[in-house]
Amino acid sequence: MRLKVSDLSFAYYDKNIIEDICLNVSRGDFVGIIGPNGSGKSTVLKNLYRALNPDSGAAELDGEDLYQMSYKKSAAKLGVVGQENFVPFDFKVEEIVAMGRSPHKKLFDGDSARDKEIVMQSLAQIGMQDMAKRNYLHLSGGEKQRVLLARVLAQQTDFLILDEPTNHLDIYYQLQIFDLVKSLGVTVLSAIHDLNIAALYCNRLYVLKEGRISRTGTPEEILTPEIIYEVYGIRADVRLHPVTGKISITFLPGSLNLAQQ
Amino acid sequence: MNHVKRWYESIGKILNKTDPNMPAILILFSIVALFSIVFAIGLGPVSVTPSNVIKILLSRIPFLTDYIAMTWEQLDENIVWGLRFPRVLLGMMVGASLAMTGTAMQALVRNHLADPFILGVSSGAAATATLGMLFGVFAFLGTYALSISAFLGAAMTIILVYSISRVKGRINITQLLLSGVAISMIMDGITKMITLSAPNALGLHNAAFWMSGSLAGAKWAYLTLPFVTTIICMVILMLNYRALNALLLGDETAGTLGINVRRIQKMLVLVSSLLAGTTIAVSGAIGFVGLMVPHITRLLVGGDHKRVFPVCALLGGILVVWVDVAARMVIAPAELPLGVLTAVFGGPFFIWLLKKNTKV
Numbered sequence: 001m002r003l004k005v006s007d008l009s010f011a012y013y014d015k016n017i018i019e020d021i022c023l024n025v026s027r028g029d030f031v032g033i034i035g036p037n038g039s040g041k042s043t044v045l046k047n048l049y050r051a052l053n054p055d056s057g058a059a060e061l062d063g064e065d066l067y068q069m070s071y072k073k074s075a076a077k078l079g080v081v082g083q084e085n086f087v088p089f090d091f092k093v094e095e096i097v098a099m100g101r102s103p104h105k106k107l108f109d110g111d112s113a114r115d116k117e118i119v120m121q122s123l124a125q126i127g128m129q130d131m132a133k134r135n136y137l138h139l140s141g142g143e144k145q146r147v148l149l150a151r152v153l154a155q156q157t158d159f160l161i162l163d164e165p166t167n168h169l170d171i172y173y174q175l176q177i178f179d180l181v182k183s184l185g186v187t188v189l190s191a192i193h194d195l196n197i198a199a200l201y202c203n204r205l206y207v208l209k210e211g212r213i214s215r216t217g218t219p220e221e222i223l224t225p226e227i228i229y230e231v232y233g234i235r236a237d238v239r240l241h242p243v244t245g246k247i248s249i250t251f252l253p254g255s256l257n258l259a260q261q
Numbered sequence: 262m263n264h265v266k267r268w269y270e271s272i273g274k275i276l277n278k279t280d281p282n283m284p285a286i287l288i289l290f291s292i293v294a295l296f297s298i299v300f301a302i303g304l305g306p307v308s309v310t311p312s313n314v315i316k317i318l319l320s321r322i323p324f325l326t327d328y329i330a331m332t333w334e335q336l337d338e339n340i341v342w343g344l345r346f347p348r349v350l351l352g353m354m355v356g357a358s359l360a361m362t363g364t365a366m367q368a369l370v371r372n373h374l375a376d377p378f379i380l381g382v383s384s385g386a387a388a389t390a391t392l393g394m395l396f397g398v399f400a401f402l403g404t405y406a407l408s409i410s411a412f413l414g415a416a417m418t419i420i421l422v423y424s425i426s427r428v429k430g431r432i433n434i435t436q437l438l439l440s441g442v443a444i445s446m447i448m449d450g451i452t453k454m455i456t457l458s459a460p461n462a463l464g465l466h467n468a469a470f471w472m473s474g475s476l477a478g479a480k481w482a483y484l485t486l487p488f489v490t491t492i493i494c495m496v497i498l499m500l501n502y503r504a505l506n507a508l509l510l511g512d513e514t515a516g517t518l519g520i521n522v523r524r525i526q527k528m529l530v531l532v533s534s535l536l537a538g539t540t541i542a543v544s545g546a547i548g549f550v551g552l553m554v555p556h557i558t559r560l561l562v563g564g565d566h567k568r569v570f571p572v573c574a575l576l577g578g579i580l581v582v583w584v585d586v587a588a589r590m591v592i593a594p595a596e597l598p599l600g601v602l603t604a605v606f607g608g609p610f611f612i613w614l615l616k617k618n619t620k621v
Contacts, residue, residue, distance in 0.1 A: 051513035075519030084511040088371050089564035091509075099510065102503045103519030133280065155518070 008057030035208030075103035100154030348479035353578035360577025363551025378548030381445030385418030412538025474547035474600025549607020
């Protein structure tokens with residue numbers, strides 16, 4: 001068990017409360033957290049990557065209390081792509097990516113040749129090696145998102161927490177990034193907006209509804225028309241796709257006036 | 262012409278923002294700084310030629326004294342060694358320290374509009390400094406009473422402005438600037454109240470000094486503390502350059518990169534207050550240096566703090582030394598306060614930055 005979360009609760013001012021979150025992630029798992037807007041997906045993740053401190057409950061990373069660890073230690077184990085992507089000053093793409101090396105650096109360490117190599121390699125993995133010298137501020141939203149992913153790759157952790165990492169991306173980059181993350185073979189916990197993407201990549205899902213985990217299971221168990229209706233309030237047609245062998249969901253909008261199945 | 266063009270090109274190659282040649286830049290600015298020191302010492306109501314300035318300075322090096330013929334008058338030596346040299350050195354230090362304070366505060370609030378003067382830190386330091394000076398409130402602190410009282414005022418103001426402008430864990434820029442204005446007005450008011458009710462006649466004169474900023478009072482004895490503080494703070498800031506860079510990505514992201522955000526923020530408050538306090542204790546409030554210099558530095562070498570700190574320290578020093586030359590030349594033999602001059606062209610720079618900022 002890599003991450004074991006028990007009875008985590010957090011009150012965020014007066015909204016976005018999460019309650020009694022229990023969650024387990026094993027080595028090599030690709031775990032998705034799904035749920036409607038405002039259900040607390042980001043809040044759960046923020047509590048796990050220590051941007052927020054829970055009011056009660058516990059989390060263990062590799063058997064150690066996550067909240068007692070030094071930030072440096074947790075950062076060496078846990079890479080995060082959150083939703084902050086605004087940088088107020090001029091930085092080059094390669095400088096942003098190089099920041100991923102921070103947790104591995106001691107106070108007097110300079111950037112070694114190895115660090116530079118890792119930075120260029122990470123940029124190559126997301127297909128942006130030609131943009132290393134570009135100004136981060138001048139990139140498009142999608143490019144920024146990919147640079148932040150490269151930063152996490154340069155961090156070289158074997159556990160990633162992703163908060164809707166493909167938020168600003170078109171379908172090509174959505175698949176590229178999830179393919180890349182999957183190919184790393186690392187443990188992943190990700191909030192995912194798109195249920196079809198969740199079905200394609202995750203081996204386990206947690207459903208968050210009004211700040212509580214309402215269900216957990218494999219995509220096949222979770223992504224049924226009944227549960228989708230219960231969580232999102234929409235009708236859906238769910239099939240095992242003949243080509244991918246994965247669950248494929250077609251949403252049935254009310255305006256089509258389809259007969260009740 | 263060809264010669265000039267080639268020269269221009271090689272400068273362009275050194276000051277290349279995408280791939281700045283740091284050793285060359287540092288050497289270049291160090292040379293400019295040295296030249297500035299020599300020329301600035303010579304310039305003033307009484308001029309001394311640069312060659313005489315160099316000879317006078319070299320003659321002070323114990324080992325060289327015997328080899329240098331005295332081609333100058335004793336008066337020149339008194340001016341160079343007793344008045345101008347400490348003044349120019351103080352200018353270098355004040356400039357470096359203000360530029361670094363600006364950079365550190367900008368990293369703390371994640372915005373390039375922060376500056377010790379704009380955010381009221383200078384006013385806060387001046388208020389406690391006047392309080393200490395006129396009423397001896399901090400007299401028990403001994404020789405460094407003035408600097409320590411200025412530091413306390415600076416620290417108090419930074420913490421106040423920072424906590425007022427932090428809304429839901431983020432610095433709100435409108436809140437930041439407005440609370441800076443409010444705090445500096447309050448502090449200036451307090452300074453005036455203290456000086457007007459002061460038991461001695463020095464009060465008014467000294468208050469004017471704190472509010473307008475000047476290097477005119479420079480003495481050798483004033484140099485030690487700011488020098489030591491500036492060096493120590495610079496080392497601390499340089500060692501933490503990764504953390505400062507990460508902080509610009511946001512508190513949450515910095516945490517995921519292994520940075521103890523709370524600790525770094527406390528360090529920045531402490532270091533900025535130390536720098537601002539010791540500087541203001543010797544020079545009064547000199548505005549906008551901490552705003553302009555970091556901005557120009559980032560235009561030259563990019564945002565990486567590892568490069569920003571040494572370059573902004575040199576540039577800040579050079580700028581203040583030359584503005585001080587202007588301050589004593591413009592209406593010679595009388596003197597303009599240095600802070601008046603920096604405000605006159607720093608203000609428009611701030612407005613330009615503000616306009617530019619709202620466009621993004």
